[in-house]
Amino acid sequence: MSKKPRVKVPKQAKAGELIQLKTLMSHVMETGNRKDSKTGKLIPRQIINKFVCKFNGKEVMSAELQPAIAANPYIAFYAKATESGTFDFEWTEDGGEVIKASGEITVS
Amino acid sequence: MSTKSTKTAVLERRQVLKGVGFGALALAGTGLASREALATPEKATEYLAKMTGGAASKEGRVTVKLPEIAENGRTVPITISIDSPMTDNDYVKSVFVVAEGNPSPEVISFTMSPAMGKAEVSTRMRLGKTQNVRAAAIMSDGSVFTGTKQVKVTIGGCGG
Numbered sequence: 001m002s003k004k005p006r007v008k009v010p011k012q013a014k015a016g017e018l019i020q021l022k023t024l025m026s027h028v029m030e031t032g033n034r035k036d037s038k039t040g041k042l043i044p045r046q047i048i049n050k051f052v053c054k055f056n057g058k059e060v061m062s063a064e065l066q067p068a069i070a071a072n073p074y075i076a077f078y079a080k081a082t083e084s085g086t087f088d089f090e091w092t093e094d095g096g097e098v099i100k101a102s103g104e105i106t107v108s
Numbered sequence: 109m110s111t112k113s114t115k116t117a118v119l120e121r122r123q124v125l126k127g128v129g130f131g132a133l134a135l136a137g138t139g140l141a142s143r144e145a146l147a148t149p150e151k152a153t154e155y156l157a158k159m160t161g162g163a164a165s166k167e168g169r170v171t172v173k174l175p176e177i178a179e180n181g182r183t184v185p186i187t188i189s190i191d192s193p194m195t196d197n198d199y200v201k202s203v204f205v206v207a208e209g210n211p212s213p214e215v216i217s218f219t220m221s222p223a224m225g226k227a228e229v230s231t232r233m234r235l236g237k238t239q240n241v242r243a244a245a246i247m248s249d250g251s252v253f254t255g256t257k258q259v260k261v262t263i264g265g266c267g268g
Binding site: 076 | 182183194207210211212214215216217218219221223224225226228229231232233234265266
């Protein structure tokens with residue numbers, strides 16, 4: 001099962017500019033409501049339950065995801081460019097596995 | 109003789125197919141029934157009240173953007189935007205999104221900060237059927253605002 005994160009962070013921005021950050025995580029987001037068509041048993045829940053975005057170590061936004069979020073969770077939001085630095089993104093899966101990605105921005 | 113036997117064979121196959129068809133229908137029926145423990149508008153309200161600490165909420169400032177008609181409930185784009193300057197003194201602290209007709213009401217919640225500059229987030233959600241999607245935002249001064257959007261769903265997207 002591939003769990004590949006993809007992030008889109010603008011490479012450059014002017015100080016004070018509003019930038020959009022886009023993230024996409026390859027993940028089945030198994031709801032726990034679905035039955036296996038062969039055995040009739042419920043397929044256990046396995047979702048990304050948390051997403052965090054930090055800029056230079058400080059939290060910008062975080063989200064708690066529920067099974068109602070579609071497979072391959074996409075989250076897009078904004079940030080105000082203040083200084084050059086790194087956006088760090090973290091997804092936490094049920095069971096505790098953490099998947100990370102990051103993107104750099106130069107602010108002039 | 110030989111023609112007769114072919115006929116019976118065909119009939120038998122038809123009967124078998126018919127039987128399988130009904131079986132599948134019955135299975136699908138039970139599958140639906142087991143998923144009927146659905147969220148209701150009341151449950152959604154209850155959840156929002158719990159999350160916002162029971163604070164009195166006002167309609168407004170929160171916009172839930174969803175397509176009027178979602179042909180496929182498996183993945184429906186949703187954007188939640190809140191009218192807020194997002195400054196250090198006046199910003200959105202958190203947002204809770206609920207669905208009134210999914211297996212459970214909670215969809216996603218966000219913890220925001222002034223560093224966002226603009227209180228708007230987009231994601232993609234599952235919708236089991238035609239229903240209202242609601243969002244409640246807690247502002248930095250403690251006030252709570254809500255917004256609702258109805259979406260018609262052609263094919264549900266929760267479960268099998």
